Amino acid sequence: MKITFEELDRFLQEQFPQGAAYGTLRKLGDGWAEMSLDVDDGHLRPGGTVSGPVMMGLADVTLYAALLSRIGLVPLAVTTNLNINFLRKPAAHTPIWARATMLKVGRTMGVGEVFVYSEGGEEPVAHSTMTYSIPPKKHEN
Numbered sequence: 001m002k003i004t005f006e007e008l009d010r011f012l013q014e015q016f017p018q019g020a021a022y023g024t025l026r027k028l029g030d031g032w033a034e035m036s037l038d039v040d041d042g043h044l045r046p047g048g049t050v051s052g053p054v055m056m057g058l059a060d061v062t063l064y065a066a067l068l069s070r071i072g073l074v075p076l077a078v079t080t081n082l083n084i085n086f087l088r089k090p091a092a093h094t095p096i097w098a099r100a101t102m103l104k105v106g107r108t109m110g111v112g113e114v115f116v117y118s119e120g121g122e123e124p125v126a127h128s129t130m131t132y133s134i135p136p137k138k139h140e141n
Helices: 005-015 017-021 052-071
Strands: 024-029 032-037 078-086 096-105 109-118 126-133
Touching: 005 017, 005 024, 005 052, 024 052, 032 052, 052 078, 052 096, 052 109, 052 126
Parallel strands: none
Antiparallel strands: 024 032, 032 096, 078 126, 096 109, 109 126
């Protein structure tokens, strides 16, 4: 693992403060991460369920954390593809959480998957696969 939980948590707070709107880092390992989000009225769509963009945001930031665990603090690693399947209705006003796992990390791309859950539920409410672009390393002369 290239970074510690504390280093990544501090990096996200300092360099990506808007990320707190998408979730809070809970756990970090080599190539995986878990984040959670407390759901409030602002996260709900008509019909009383968590909106798709909220789940997508949590999934995206969680995979970013998993990727950085492998490549270090690389701010310009960016999402190039995100596919998500909404599997079941998440409980309203119940925290959601995500677990991301990197499937492959190369020199220029990382591919991973994320499962999103309602707190207390055993079945995932969403499943996402993503690709991240990793910027080239700068060579010092």
